[in-house]
Amino acid sequence: MESTDALPVVPVVAAEILDEQGRYLIAQRNAHAVMPLLWEFPGGRVRQGEREQDALVRCLKATLGITVECVDRKMTVSKPYQAYQVQLAVWSCHIVQGEPQCLYVHDFRWVRTEELSTYSFPPADQQSVDELLGFTAQS
Numbered sequence: 001m002e003s004t005d006a007l008p009v010v011p012v013v014a015a016e017i018l019d020e021q022g023r024y025l026i027a028q029r030n031a032h033a034v035m036p037l038l039w040e041f042p043g044g045r046v047r048q049g050e051r052e053q054d055a056l057v058r059c060l061k062a063t064l065g066i067t068v069e070c071v072d073r074k075m076t077v078s079k080p081y082q083a084y085q086v087q088l089a090v091w092s093c094h095i096v097q098g099e100p101q102c103l104y105v106h107d108f109r110w111v112r113t114e115e116l117s118t119y120s121f122p123p124a125d126q127q128s129v130d131e132l133l134g135f136t137a138q139s
Helices: 052-064 115-118 123-133
Strands: 009-017 026-027 044-045 069-082 085-097 105-113
Touching: 009 026, 009 052, 009 069, 009 123, 026 115, 044 052, 052 069, 052 085, 052 123, 085 123, 105 115, 115 123
Parallel strands: 009 085
Antiparallel strands: 009 044, 026 105, 069 085
C-alpha cells in the first residue's frame, strides 16, 4: 500500500444536525463541485488559522443560510484521495437561527438514520456515515 505521508492534507468539517424527529440534515453538492451531486453532512473546508467550529458556522451560513452552534466533536475521519488526503472532522451541531435553504447546495433533505444508506456519499463522508450506522471496519 502506498504511503499517504506525502499527500497534502485538506482539513474539512461537517455538521451532524438532528431535528426534533431525529432526522439528519444532509446536503447535495452542486453540479459543478468536486464529486458533483453526491450527498454529505453539510460543511466545508477549514481555512488556515481558522477553528473548526468557526469554519462550520461560516460554511453553513453561506451554503444553507442557517446559523449553528457547535456542541462537540463526534469523530475524525482521514481519507486519502489521489492528490490529497481529507481530514474530516464531524461536529454535533444544532440550528440556532434560520431554516435551511439552497443557497450554495443543489438540494438538502432531512433523513432518518435508516434512510442514509440510500444516498450516495463521497468516500470520506461515507466513512463517517458508516461509523454513525455502526458499520465500523474491523482491524
